[in-house]
Amino acid sequence: MLTVAIAGATGAVGEEFLAVLAQRKFPVGTLIPLASARSVGKVVRYGGRDFPVKDLATFDFRGVDVAFFSAGAERSREHGPRAAKAGALVIDNSSAFRLDPAVPLVVPEVNLDAAAGHAGLISNPNCSTILLVMVLAPLLRQVPVRRLVVSTYQAVSGSGAKGLAELARQQDEERAGKAPSLDVYPYPIASNVLPFVAGFGDDALTTEEWKMVKETRRILGRPDLRISATCVRVPVRRAHSEAVNIEFERAVHPDEARAWLAAAPGVTVVDDPTRLVFPTPRDAEGKDPVLVGRIRRDPGCPTALDLFLSGDQLRKGAALNAVQIAEALVPAGRAR
Amino acid sequence: MLTVAIAGATGAVGEEFLAVLAQRKFPVGTLIPLASARSVGKVVRYGGRDFPVKDLATFDFRGVDVAFFSAGAERSREHGPRAAKAGALVIDNSSAFRLDPAVPLVVPEVNLDAAAGHAGLISNPNCSTILLVMVLAPLLRQVPVRRLVVSTYQAVSGSGAKGLAELARQQDEERAGKAPSLDVYPYPIASNVLPFVAGFGDDALTTEEWKMVKETRRILGRPDLRISATCVRVPVRRAHSEAVNIEFERAVHPDEARAWLAAAPGVTVVDDPTRLVFPTPRDAEGKDPVLVGRIRRDPGCPTALDLFLSGDQLRKGAALNAVQIAEALVPAGRAR
Numbered sequence A, B: 001m002l003t004v005a006i007a008g009a010t011g012a013v014g015e016e017f018l019a020v021l022a023q024r025k026f027p028v029g030t031l032i033p034l035a036s037a038r039s040v041g042k043v044v045r046y047g048g049r050d051f052p053v054k055d056l057a058t059f060d061f062r063g064v065d066v067a068f069f070s071a072g073a074e075r076s077r078e079h080g081p082r083a084a085k086a087g088a089l090v091i092d093n094s095s096a097f098r099l100d101p102a103v104p105l106v107v108p109e110v111n112l113d114a115a116a117g118h119a120g121l122i123s124n125p126n127c128s129t130i131l132l133v134m135v136l137a138p139l140l141r142q143v144p145v146r147r148l149v150v151s152t153y154q155a156v157s158g159s160g161a162k163g164l165a166e167l168a169r170q171q172d173e174e175r176a177g178k179a180p181s182l183d184v185y186p187y188p189i190a191s192n193v194l195p196f197v198a199g200f201g202d203d204a205l206t207t208e209e210w211k212m213v214k215e216t217r218r219i220l221g222r223p224d225l226r227i228s229a230t231c232v233r234v235p236v237r238r239a240h241s242e243a244v245n246i247e248f249e250r251a252v253h254p255d256e257a258r259a260w261l262a263a264a265p266g267v268t269v270v271d272d273p274t275r276l277v278f279p280t281p282r283d284a285e286g287k288d289p290v291l292v293g294r295i296r297r298d299p300g301c302p303t304a305l306d307l308f309l310s311g312d313q314l315r316k317g318a319a320l321n322a323v324q325i326a327e328a329l330v331p332a333g334r335a336r
Helices: A012-023 A073-085 A108-115 A127-140 A161-175 A207-219 A254-262 A315-329 B012-023 B073-085 B108-115 B127-140 B161-175 B207-219 B254-262 B315-329
Strands: A002-007 A028-035 A043-046 A049-052 A066-069 A089-092 A121-123 A145-153 A227-230 A239-248 A267-269 A290-297 A304-312 B002-007 B028-035 B043-046 B049-052 B066-069 B089-092 B121-123 B145-153 B227-230 B239-248 B267-269 B290-297 B304-312
Touching: A002 A012, A002 A073, A012 A028, A012 A043, A012 A161, A012 A315, A028 A043, A028 A049, A066 A073, A066 A315, A073 A089, A073 A121, A089 A315, A108 A127, A108 A207, A108 A315, A127 A145, A127 A207, A127 A239, A127 A254, A127 A267, A127 A290, A127 A304, A127 A315, A145 A207, A145 B145, A161 B161, A207 A227, A227 B239, A227 B304, A239 B227, A254 A267, A254 A290, A254 A304, A304 A315, A304 B227, B002 B012, B002 B073, B012 B028, B012 B043, B012 B161, B012 B315, B028 B043, B028 B049, B066 B073, B066 B315, B073 B089, B073 B121, B089 B315, B108 B127, B108 B207, B108 B315, B127 B145, B127 B207, B127 B239, B127 B254, B127 B267, B127 B290, B127 B304, B127 B315, B145 B207, B207 B227, B254 B267, B254 B290, B254 B304, B304 B315
Parallel strands: A002 A028, A002 A066, A066 A089, A089 A121, A145 A227, A267 A290, B002 B028, B002 B066, B066 B089, B089 B121, B145 B227, B267 B290
Antiparallel strands: A043 A049, A145 A239, A239 A304, A290 A304, B043 B049, B145 B239, B239 B304, B290 B304
């Protein structure tokens, strides 16, 4: 059995880590929930036992087998390397190391081989990126891609528990005839969509859009991949969706694509228009696989397909992918 | 002053017609609200006066100058031609005649010339299509386009007053801990997005997606235009948004595009990322212009730009565009 630390244990992703570890019967011997000093004194319940929250800033990682980090990039940068140095396998859900060539960026179904030779630190990709590469990789293995255009429909859980609270509070306020109050987002998210996720970066792309561009290129091992992303927050609770246009090097029949995706691990094809069967974020909520459907020929480009995918942002988009990395790298007993 | 009939006067678009006619001081002398037999007996208030709703099925259009139809394709097919034959200028908001070569399909800022030689019947395009061509046309006048990929974020008002009611009711049900009940949409729209607008058509595209493809081609006079559309319903009340990727024949600088759009009638550029200025559907609500922003280079294609637009589905997407057509064709007194 393993000693497992969770940094950011009291957040939305932290809670999902606990649920995923329990469901997958991860060999947790001792659980160490870590958070900021103001959460010390709280207790996290796991497997019928209570574990007191400890202060991440002062915690000594010696003796920890696996440490899942989901406490923001700043804390990962500060405490991730020292946890790895102390002997823990650190799987970091923040953006801190995702583009660091010394730190593998891994989606197990797609590029587990990239984890070989890691130095104790592995990066979990951005949530929208994970969902996208889960669907892209099985297609790109068959036919090279020429160009990609992605538009996202991202849930408020991507902003953590406070994103979920913001949507619920604004809906209550509107129902009471009040103007929605603002805390997390610069404009209301209730009855709105915001073409703005995270902050703005170079060339008027948002940081989320750059993550999708750069992380997708890195995970697929295609630094030259031609990809555009528009990232949009929508008033949905916890599953992300993406409309994806894929221009291939040759024409691909939708049935071929469906067959390749149906055979892909972690992907479920949900695609029967005549019976009104297609992916929705509500359907993806709480589920492990990425749902993909609406697979069809682009009427404007004979070598392109359109498709639509939905996946649980907190599960495959975050906690599940991280736990899968740990499972793959900790086959027997101790992590390192 | 004109005698103006509104078929579908009691619906969401019908109400918007009344608001737009009043705001624009359209020369309404007599207003004749028309609806199905079950609405007869109701009264529509306009300009401080009450007008009794009459039965569309049996109404004699002789003496009517302008008839705005927004009562569904079936009723337009049945009653539009006879209204035109009786001498009314019929502006039809349904899909009934949009692809009929004998009926002009018009967005005044884009192709008013197409209305010349009409035979009493003019089609108002699909709402998402109107918003798209308002932004595309000023760009395509400058540089030819090679290929388009569009993803929409469509408000529930596109399904009329019952779409708005469905979203509100489902949010109330969820707040009360109940499962959302279904009436208009096949799955919940509260905290969800549906990659399904209208029904399914050929080649696994939805009818809404085909409308965007075919109507955009027709309005722009480019029957070969390479365009893909993914149409998605989102839990937003009344303005549609679209993420648009435009591959041009040559590289276009975002500043060039911004200047061309800033000079275009009916379009407002809302684009200053460093100050968090970008279009949102809440901002577009109740406004006449289409808002466009997030104008940026596609990092995957040197000759492509990405942009994001929002526009009021009931105004420019429906009633406003129809009234603008009437204004352009009724310069002095009588319509025909």
